[in-house]
Structures are given as C-alpha cells and as structure tokens.
Amino acid sequence: MALRKPDPTASKDDGAGGAREAGDAFQPGTAAEAVRRVLIVANPTSGGFRAARLDAICDRLGRSGHSVSLHLTRRAGEIGEIAANPGLTVGVLAVAGGDGSVNEAITGFQSNRTPPDLAVIPSGTANVLAAELGLPRKPEAIAGMIARRRTAPLHYGLANGRPFVLMASAGVDAEVVHAVPLALKRRFGKLAYAMVGIEVALSRKGEDLTVIADGETIRCRLAVATKSRCYGGPFVICRAASVTEPGLHLVTLERDTALSALRYVVALALGRLDRARGVRVLKAEHITISADRRVPAQVDGDPFGVTPLTIEPAAVPVRIIIP
Numbered sequence: 001m002a003l004r005k006p007d008p009t010a011s012k013d014d015g016a017g018g019a020r021e022a023g024d025a026f027q028p029g030t031a032a033e034a035v036r037r038v039l040i041v042a043n044p045t046s047g048g049f050r051a052a053r054l055d056a057i058c059d060r061l062g063r064s065g066h067s068v069s070l071h072l073t074r075r076a077g078e079i080g081e082i083a084a085n086p087g088l089t090v091g092v093l094a095v096a097g098g099d100g101s102v103n104e105a106i107t108g109f110q111s112n113r114t115p116p117d118l119a120v121i122p123s124g125t126a127n128v129l130a131a132e133l134g135l136p137r138k139p140e141a142i143a144g145m146i147a148r149r150r151t152a153p154l155h156y157g158l159a160n161g162r163p164f165v166l167m168a169s170a171g172v173d174a175e176v177v178h179a180v181p182l183a184l185k186r187r188f189g190k191l192a193y194a195m196v197g198i199e200v201a202l203s204r205k206g207e208d209l210t211v212i213a214d215g216e217t218i219r220c221r222l223a224v225a226t227k228s229r230c231y232g233g234p235f236v237i238c239r240a241a242s243v244t245e246p247g248l249h250l251v252t253l254e255r256d257t258a259l260s261a262l263r264y265v266v267a268l269a270l271g272r273l274d275r276a277r278g279v280r281v282l283k284a285e286h287i288t289i290s291a292d293r294r295v296p297a298q299v300d301g302d303p304f305g306v307t308p309l310t311i312e313p314a315a316v317p318v319r320i321i322i323p
C-alpha cells in the first residue's frame with residue numbers, strides 16, 4: 001500500500017512538485033491494478049478538516065486490498081490540476097474537502113478524457129453535496145462506501161462554461177458570497193454568512209434581473225439555477241431537483257428587501273421556500289441571467305464574477321460513488 005500519512009505540516013512546500021507527489025496515482029500498471037488504486041486529495045484548509053479521519057480511511061482501504069495515496073493540497077487549484085492530468089491512473093479520485101474542492105475536481109475532469117470515479121470525503125463549511133447524496137461521515141463508513149464502488153451519474157451544470165455541481169446564482173446571495181472574507185469563514189463557518197448577510201441585506205440597493213428560461217422571460221431580484229435539492233446546508237430549495245438526474249431547475253425571488261429576505265430565510269429554514277409569496281420554481285434547460293448593471297454571481301458557494309450568465313446542463317455526467 002502506498003500510503004502517505006496525513007501530515008498537518010504538508011501544506012508547507014517540501015520540494016516535491018504538485019500532483020507527482022501522489023506517488024502510485026501516476027504510475028503505469030495493468031488496468032486491474034489501476035482499478036484498485038485510490039488517490040485521496042485533501043484540502044487541509046477546508047472547514048472541519050481532520051487528518052486523523054483520513055488516516056483511518058487510508059488504513060481501512062489498505063486493509064481491503066486497495067493501494068491508497070494521500071495528497072494534501074498546498075494551494076487552491078491543485079485538485080483541478082490533478083483531476084485534469086491524463087497520466088492519472090487510479091480507479092477512484094477521492095476529494096476530502098467541501099463543495100469548492102469538489103467543484104475543482106469536476107472542472108479538472110472536463111479536460112480528462114478518461115476520468116476515474118469520484119468519491120467525496122466530506123468536510124467543508126456547508127457541504128451541500130454531502131447532504132444531497134446522504135454521504136456518511138464516519139471513516140469506517142466512508143472507506144466501506146469507496147470499497148463497494150456503487151456509482152451514480154453526477155449531472156452537473158455549466159455557467160458561462162464553468163462547471164457547478166450544486167447551483168449558480170446572481171443577486172443578494174452571491175453578493176454575500178463575494179463579501180464574506182475567507183478569514184471570517186474559516187473562523188465562524190456558516191455563521192460568517194449570516195453575519196455578512198445581515199450587513200449586506202441592510203445596506204444594499206440591489207438590481208432587477210432579467211431571466212430567460214427556455215424562452216420565458218421572468219423579472220426578479222434573485223435567480224438561482226440549481227442542480228441540488230438543498231441550499232446552504234440541509235435546507236430544501238427545490239424538492240424536484242437532484243444532482244443525479246439530468247436537467248436544471250430555476251428558483252426566482254421577486255423581492256430582496258431586508259424584510260423579504262428575512263421572510264425567505266425563514267421559509268427556507270422551514271422547508272417551505274417553494275410555497276412562499278413571490279417565489280417561482282420551474283424546470284428549465286437553458287437559462288440566461290442579465291441586468292442593466294453588473295450583478296455579482298456565485299457558483300457552488302464561491303464567487304464567480306458578475307452577470308450576464310448563460311447556464312445549461314453539461315452533456316456528460318461524472319461517475320460519483322454513493323452510499
């Protein structure tokens with residue numbers, strides 16, 4: 001077993017170059033050998049990261065005959081580079097991190113003609129995908145899931161060509177995502193979004209959005225193109241959406257004053273957003289979001305420039321390991 005022990009100091013450059021450091025994951029071998037190889041790429045800066053969990057997962061997978069390599073990232077972008085590398089000869093690329101790290105892997109897979117199966121070892125601040133797929137948290141259960149290799153198609157979306165696994169949006173939520181300083185997010189987790197959200201909601205003017213969904217024009221203040229049922233954690237934004245089904249849904253909110261934002265947050269927390277006044281939920285294949293002025297956008301909880309956005313489903317899904 002080519003096991004690199006989780007090392008909290010590995011974020012410091014030890015002179016080994018990027019993906020190569022992942023050892024066995026880039027060695028040639030028979031197809032049968034490659035299938036048993038698992039490369040875990042872990043983001044040690046993600047919320048709730050625990051090196052000891054990875055150690056336990058590596059040990060358990062090693063005991064079940066897998067060849068496991070572990071790579072701790074040292075900077076943003078590395079997971080995408082590893083996922084895109086055509087020399088990657090593993091059966092499973094397991095991302096230990098939050099939704100942003102998973103997004104990087106999917107983005108990398110776009111330029112890899114033979115991507116391995118994707119597994120997610122959940123950490124992260126919100127980790128909506130983990131809630132969406134009902135992923136286990138305990139090391140033993142995660143290792144068991146990876147060893148079983150039951151997969152589902154992960155149907156992701158594209159916003160201006162950039163993959164999103166969960167959602168792409170423009171409006172007040174994206175403004176909050178843009179405004180949350182990383183240090184605050186690392187210190188307070190989801191609470192950081194609530195703190196900055198209140199400040200943004202009370203101070204912003206907002207902008208009218210024009211959304212065209214499969215030819216229908218909708219005017220609103222917040223538009224969320226979603227693949228996921230959940231939003232911001234376990235909160236249901238769109239009952240009909242599923243990351244493992246093709247297609248997209250659109251959720252629009254007609255108002256974004258501080259009071260209506262509060263109403264919508266309460267409705268979301270109660271799982272009743274789709275029934276709240278001024279909310280529309282519809283299925284759509286092709287969505288554009290534009291505004292007279294540039295409105296901040298976000299994908300999968302990370303800042304993503306400004307409007308206009310053109311959003312559509314990706315043609316080919318990724319295989320993801322599920323419980």
Ligand SMILES: Nc1ncnc2c1ncn2[C@@H]1O[C@H](COP(=O)(O)OP(=O)(O)OP(=O)(O)O)[C@@H](O)[C@H]1O
Pocket residue numbers: 011042043044045046047072073074075076077096097098099100101102104123124125126127128300301302
């Ligand atoms: N070693 C690293 N140093 C700094 N940033 C990194 C590193 N490795 C990955 N990243 C970046 O950190 C971003 C956020 O990480 P991640 O999604 O794993 O955790 P999170 O922000 O706590 O969780 P969530 O996205 O679920 O809120 C990712 O977009 C990724 O590009």
